Amino acid sequence: MPDRYVPYGHQLIEEDDIDAVAAVLRSDYLTTGPMIGRFEAAVAAATGTRHAVAVNSGTAALHAAYHALGIGPGDEIVTSPITFAATGNAALYLGARPVFADVDSDTGLLDPAAAEAAMTPRTKALVAVDYTGTPASYDALADLATRRGVALVADAAHSLGGSYKGKPAGGQALVSILSFHPVKTITTGEGGAIVTDSDAIAGSASRFRTHGIERDQERLVDKTRPAWYHEMQELGYNYRLTDFQSALGLSQMAKLPRFLARRAEVARRYSEAFADLAGIETPVVPPDRVSAWHLYVIRTSDPALRDPLFEALRARGIGVQVHYIPVYMHPYYRGLGYAAGACPVAERFSASCISLPMFAGLSENDLDYTIETVRRAVAEVVGR
Ligand SMILES: *Cc1c(COP(=O)(O)O)cnc(C)c1O
Numbered sequence: 511m512p513d514r515y516v517p518y519g520h521q522l523i524e525e526d527d528i529d530a531v532a533a534v535l536r537s538d539y540l541t542t543g544p545m546i547g548r549f550e551a552a553v554a555a556a557t558g559t560r561h562a563v564a565v566n567s568g569t570a571a572l573h574a575a576y577h578a579l580g581i582g583p584g585d586e587i588v589t590s591p592i593t594f595a596a597t598g599n600a601a602l603y604l605g606a607r608p609v610f611a612d613v614d615s616d617t618g619l620l621d622p623a624a625a626e627a628a629m630t631p632r633t634k635a636l637v638a639v640d641y642t643g644t645p646a647s648y649d650a651l652a653d654l655a656t657r658r659g660v661a662l663v664a665d666a667a668h669s670l671g672g673s674y675k676g677k678p679a680g681g682q683a684l685v686s687i688l689s690f691h692p693v694k695t696i697t698t699g700e701g702g703a704i705v706t707d708s709d710a711i712a713g714s715a716s717r718f719r720t721h722g723i724e725r726d727q728e729r730l731v732d733k734t735r736p737a738w739y740h741e742m743q744e745l746g747y748n749y750r751l752t753d754f755q756s757a758l759g760l761s762q763m764a765k766l767p768r769f770l771a772r773r774a775e776v777a778r779r780y781s782e783a784f785a786d787l788a789g790i791e792t793p794v795v796p797p798d799r800v801s802a803w804h805l806y807v808i809r810t811s812d813p814a815l816r817d818p819l820f821e822a823l824r825a826r827g828i829g830v831q832v833h834y835i836p837v838y839m840h841p842y843y844r845g846l847g848y849a850a851g852a853c854p855v856a857e858r859f860s861a862s863c864i865s866l867p868m869f870a871g872l873s874e875n876d877l878d879y880t881i882e883t884v885r886r887a888v889a890e891v892v893g894r
Pocket of ligand 1: 567568569570593594596597639665667668688689690691700701702
């Protein structure tokens with residue numbers, strides 16, 4: 511084991527975050543208390559949406575979003591294979607089938623033309639993924655969704671704080687989802703949210719996270735009953751976020767601009783340091799978007815050099831990762847009948863990519879060490 515280890519992602523928790531959580535632990539409400547609404551308001555404001563519904567993971571948010579759109583058995587969603595498995599899995603939970611369409615070779619973002627080609631009469635939703643924190647090509651995707659009469663969903667788990675044509679990420683689609691896992695831009699430990707301008711989708715998501723039970727007088731089937739009355743209107747889950755997690759999230763949201771600035775600075779330093787380096791390509795962000803820099807992904811020009819470079823970096827204590835294996839290549843998906851070769855651009859992208867350390871708490875010292883180590887390892891591997 512190398513004596514130094516720089517992870518690819520890490521939370522940044524400060525004393526005031528800890529104080530905020532401790533205050534809730536000393537209060538009357540550990541869950542279903544006042545912090546949830548305050549956290550949701552901060553998330554809605556940051557994404558420029560009317561509603562945020564906090565849940566206990568990004569995966570639960572995907573499940574709730576797809577459910578709110580009425581996705582069920584026999585339906586299909588079209589999405590990118592360069593994503594975390596949950597984007598597809600949540601469709602499987604509902605008996606629907608994820609259909610994977612190819613990506614742009616420069617950005618790894620869903621290619622609107624490929625998405626269109628993958629649509630069938632069974633397609634219910636188009637699910638964009640803001641891979642690495644760069645918003646997807648929303649003008650083209652929204653146009654496609656409108657023309658084909660399907661819902662546009664955004665998996666914005668990476669992009670909180672990014673923007674598309676000057677508008678905050680998470681506000682481009684009919685419904686978007688966020689994740690607050692520790693490696694994401696802000697954290698609640700585990701957690702996620704559904705963000706939308708739609709009253710109906712927000713209402714559905716808030717029922718879904720609490721067993722399908724409705725307490726909002728406006729939404730009851732039987733409006734004549736007294737105040738204690740509530741109805742289980744559909745089958746839901748317990749997907750609630752706790753109050754102490756919401757307090758952590760609220761405390762973290764106040765730091766979002768600082769966290770984003772540090773991530774952007776790390777990205778700038780990497781791109782500058784690697785600009786002249788033969789054998790690797792640095793990430794591309796289209797000029798009409800601002801990335802939240804969840805990931806900084808380099809690609810080896812020759813896919814055969816990826817594994818040697820990965821090994822060389824790991825051996826020197828750089829906690830590099832691969833984001834992502836195309837979802838349909840996993841054994842479970844193969845078992846469902848998905849086959850290799852379906853998205854050749856994504857497969858090549860995946861075969862050449864390496865995620866470098868990228869997080870707000872990355873020290874100057876570890877950043878310098880990573881840059882130096884990558885430059886040496888690339889020269890060594892390419893020169894072999
Ligand atoms: C993290 C992530 C999710 C799932 O979020 P969890 O909070 O871990 O359940 C979904 N999609 C993408 C693209 C992610 O990166």
